[in-house]
Amino acid sequence: MxxxxxxxxxxxxxxxxxxxxxxxxxxxxxxxxxxxxxxxxxxxxxxxxxxxxxxxxxxxxxxxxxxxxxxxxxxxxxxxxxxxxxxxxxxxxxxxxxxxxxxxxxxxxxxxxxxxxxxxxxxxxxxxxxxxxxxxxxxxxxxxxxxxxxxxxxxxxxxxxxxxxxxxxxxxxxxxxxxxxxxxxxxxxxxxxxxxxxxxxxxxxxxxxxxxxxxxxxxxxxxxxxxxPFHSYFSASSSSLFTQDETCVPWLDKQEDKSVIYVSLGSVVNVKESEFLEIAYGLYNSKQPFLWVVRPGLVQGVEWITLLSEELMSSLEEKGKIVKWAPQQEVLAHRAIGGFLTHNGWNSTLESICEGVPMICLPGGWDQMLNSRFVSDIWKVGIHLEGRIEREEIKKAVRLLMMENEGEKIRERMNVLKDEVAKSVKxxxxxxxxxxxxxxxxxxx
Structure with a gap:
């Protein structure tokens, strides 16, 4: 039956x-x-x-x-x-x-x-x-x-x-x-x-x-x-409510291994106009290549990236790429991704662990606060911004994770955690x- x-x-x-x-x-x-x-x-x-x-x-x-x-x-x-x-x-x-x-x-x-x-x-x-x-x-x-x-x-x-x-x-x-x-x-x-x-x-x-x-x-x-983790059993599921911008993958193909910081605050989190600009300047000042997901509605009452001046937008485009939504599992699995600035939703946190990508934690609220504490304080596979959405703090965190010895130690711990979790689904x-x-x-x- x-x-x-x-x-x-x-x-x-x-x-x-x-x-x-x-x-x-x-x-x-x-x-x-x-x-x-x-x-x-x-x-x-x-x-x-x-x-x-x-x-x-x-x-x-x-x-x-x-x-x-x-x-x-x-x-x-x-x-x-x-x-x-x-x-x-x-x-x-x-x-x-x-x-x-x-x-x-x-x-x-x-x-x-x-x-x-x-x-x-x-x-x-x-x-x-x-x-x-x-x-x-x-x-x-x-x-x-x-x-x-x-x-x-x-x-x-x-x-x-x-x-x-x-x-x-x-x-x-x-x-x-x-x-x-x-x-x-x-x-x-x-x-x-x-x-x-x-x-x-x-x-x-x-x-x-x-x-x-x-x-x-x-x-x-x-x-x-x-x-x-559910997604480990099958390839990326086509269940996104948003249209994914597939052009980010060929863009990543042109970047060096583990050189790109991926930035996405998920499908629900909102930020203030001032915070959005601090993230933009933080990414620019870090001098690291970045892939930044700016979901329509991320900044309430603002039409996508209109807050960015032509001068700032031009500067950002020299180093990075901004999209409305990305195929996240495919992005995190890409060889060019070296870090993930995330809101620490449980889906995103698990996907990052499964691909061995260390995190910069910028939780919005609810269970994201707990997830980010586990990432930074228990597993020690990421950096917690402690709610400081400031350009200098973002710049420092990105450079620490991507370029300094402490970032390499975080990456090593993440690889160990990745291997442990991978065994669970085998x-x-x-x-x-x-x-x-x-x-x-x-x-x-």
Missing amino acids: EKRVIMFPLPLQGCINPMLQLAKILHSRGFSITVIHTRFNAPKASNHPLFNFLEIEDGVSEKEKDYNVMSLLAQINRNAESPFHDCLRKLLLQSQESEKISCLIDDCGWLFTQSVSESLNLPRLVLCTFKATFLNAYPIIPLLRTKGYLPVSDSEAEDSVLEFPPLRKRDLLRVIREDEVELGPFLRVTVETTMRSSGIIFMSCEELEKESLNIAKEIFKVPVFAVG HGGSSFRSIETLATHILSL
């Missing part, structure tokens, strides 16, 4: 990519895949002909480009529950004797899917698209203020957060940001529904956070499957074994 898995990603680039990568992994293990998705930020079904795609309404405008992520999550959780329930119920009714729908796999950011799956008697597995270490902190984050960690005085800014290592107290403000009122209830529901699920799938591996994976089992009391590795266990678990549901 054919076994089908229903998958339901959050409509964010950093959530869609891992879900479709996981779908490829499960399909390779013999499962048929149906992807339910929102109309907002819908994935391109034509790029994934092996899967079935079903679209539901979500009440979010397609033209809504500048959105607060917390507000977006609240809105789609309110609007998508009924359409999702109806869609899933129809699928279950339509399933034939020759096919069994084994389970639902959805993002932990969906708050209603556990109740819906229970009402339809369908097991649900939770996909976590960030570090297990961060999910483990979900029960703690709403309590940080009552524990006295907030507000943070200048004298305590560098102190460690004992319940949330390796974060420092000043990092907490950028984890919580302005969404604290909405955040507490969101996290509590996420924890409660995850504890009622049939298991958690992490885009991680034991080599990166074995202790945290064991702690996750204790906190949530469900099976845990660390099967990442036959007999921790992630490979976890995929086999996951497939068996789904078949038993």
